[in-house]
Amino acid sequence: MTLLNSINPSISYYHLRSNINISSLQTLFSNIPKDPYIQEGYRYKSLARCRVKENIIEKQPHRPLYQNKTINPINGGLVRVYPEIDNLDDAKEAILLFSNAFKIDYSYEILVQAQRTKCTDKAGGITTPEGFHRDDIAFLGILCINQYNILGSETQLKDNQGNIVFRKVLNPGEMLLINDSKLLHYTSPITLKNPESNQFGFRDVLIISSAKEFVNQDPNFAKN
Numbered sequence: 001m002t003l004l005n006s007i008n009p010s011i012s013y014y015h016l017r018s019n020i021n022i023s024s025l026q027t028l029f030s031n032i033p034k035d036p037y038i039q040e041g042y043r044y045k046s047l048a049r050c051r052v053k054e055n056i057i058e059k060q061p062h063r064p065l066y067q068n069k070t071i072n073p074i075n076g077g078l079v080r081v082y083p084e085i086d087n088l089d090d091a092k093e094a095i096l097l098f099s100n101a102f103k104i105d106y107s108y109e110i111l112v113q114a115q116r117t118k119c120t121d122k123a124g125g126i127t128t129p130e131g132f133h134r135d136d137i138a139f140l141g142i143l144c145i146n147q148y149n150i151l152g153s154e155t156q157l158k159d160n161q162g163n164i165v166f167r168k169v170l171n172p173g174e175m176l177l178i179n180d181s182k183l184l185h186y187t188s189p190i191t192l193k194n195p196e197s198n199q200f201g202f203r204d205v206l207i208i209s210s211a212k213e214f215v216n217q218d219p220n221f222a223k224n
Contacts, residue, residue, distance in 0.1 A: 012157070012159070012165065012178070012179050012182040012183050013157055013165070013166060013176060013177060013178045013179065013183060014101070014176075014177040015166065015168070015174070015175075015176055015177075016097075016174065016175040016176070016177065017174060020093060020094060020097070020143060020173050020175060021093060021173075022143075022145050022172055022173050024090040025090055025091060025094070025143075025145050025206060026145070026146075027090055028046070028085060028090060028091065028114040028145075028206070029044075029114060029116055029145065029146065029204045032044040032045070032046055032114055032116050033045070033046060033082075033083050035082070037078065037080050038129070040123065040126075042117055042118050042119065042123065042124075042125040042126060043115065043116070043117055043118075043125070044115065044116040044117075044118065045082050045113060045114065045115050045116075046082055046083045046084065046085050046113070046114050047065070047082050047084065047085060047111065047112060047113040047114070048060075048062070048084055048085035048088055048111075048112050049061070049062065049063065049109050049110065049111055049112070050088055050095065050109070050110050050112060051106050051107075051108070051109055051110065052095065052096065052099040052104060052106065052110065053106040055096055057088055057089075057092055057095055057096070059088060060109055062084040064079045064080055064081045064082070065079075065080040065082065066078070066079050066080070067135075067136065068136070085112065085114060088112060091112060091206060094141070094143050094175070094206055094208060095110065095112060095208060097141075097175070098110070098139070098141040098177065098208045098210075099210075101141075101177055102138075102139045102177070102210065104139075104210050108210050108211060109210065109211075110208060110209070110210045111207075111208070111209045111210070112206065112207075112208050113206070113207040113208075113209075114204070114206055114207075115204070115205050115206075115207055116202050116203070116204050117153075117190060117202065117203045118200060118201070118202045119150060119189075119190045119191055119192055119200065119201050119202070120192070120199055120200045120201075121192055121195045121199045121200075124152075124189050124190060124191045125150075125189060125190045125191075125201075125202070125203070126189045127152075127153060127187040127188065127189060127190060127203060128185075128186045128187045128188075131186060132156075132158050132184040132185070132186040133184055133185070133186070134180050134181070134183075134184055134185075135180055135209060136180075137180045137209045137210065137211050138179070138180060138181060138210060138211050139177070139178070139179060139180060139209065139210050140177075140178040140180045140185065140207070140208070140209045141175060141176070141177050141178070141206075141207070141208040141209070142155065142170065142175065142176045142178070142185075142205055142206075142207055143173075143174075143175040143205060143206040143207075143208070144170035144171060144172050144173065144174050144175070144203075144204075144205055145172060145204040145205060145206060146172055146202065146203065146204035147169070147171065147172060147203055148201050148202050148203075149192060149193050149194055149197070149198050149200070149201035149202075150190040150191065150192065150193050150201035150202065150203055151190065151191050151192070151193045152188045152189050152190040152191055153169055153170075153187055153188060153189075153190050153203050154167055154168065154169050154187065154188045155167070155168060155169070155170050155176060155185065155186070155187045156185070156186050156187070156188070157176075157178065157183045157184070157185055157186075158183065158184045158185075158186070159182065159183055159184075160182070165183065170205075180209075190202075190203055
């Protein structure tokens with residue numbers, strides 16, 4: 001299991017380059033349902049909520065998603081109902097890494113989303129229809145699971161002054177930990193890399209988030 005101590009509150013993001021074991025996470029995407037709130041049909045999503053106590057993950061009651069229109073101009077103001085991820089055991093390593101890095105207390109809920117963006121030979125896939133944005137939370141983790149037959153999907157982070165401080169295509173197993181209050185995030189659209197070999201491509205990510213504020217950070221931890 002990949003270990004990570006807490007993140008210093010002065011740090012806006014941390015790019016975890018060492019690969020996380022993602023083999024068990026493939027099951028989350030084997031029958032992932034289509035997102036009914038994206039009319040173009042390129043996105044698939046399921047989610048679950050949990051809390052962490054002494055490295056034990058406790059699943060919480062399933063609830064819809066809701067964001068204000070000022071935060072999400074695409075789907076803001078809608079109560080979005082998604083199917084639940086039945087079992088979070090396969091995501092345990094990623095959830096604990098996120099929880100330990102940001103010192104998420106048991107009193108704060110963690111949202112876990114499995115999300116696929118798909119493209120075909122007829123249409124691309126828009127990974128971030130909101131453009132550069134915040135999710136109105138405290139902390140965000142993006143773990144890449146699959147990149148299949150696609151071009152694009154460059155993840156970018158922008159500070160409050162409009163400067164791009166990070167840009168990279170995340171490879172499977174790479175994770176980006178973000179202080180959502182300090183940075184806006186965005187990922188570029190995807191198109192087919194080789195339409196002759198297959199007529200579709202996709203990008204799978206596990207998105208983990210919490211509204212928890214920083215506590216008990218290690219001051220010796222540095223941005224990598």
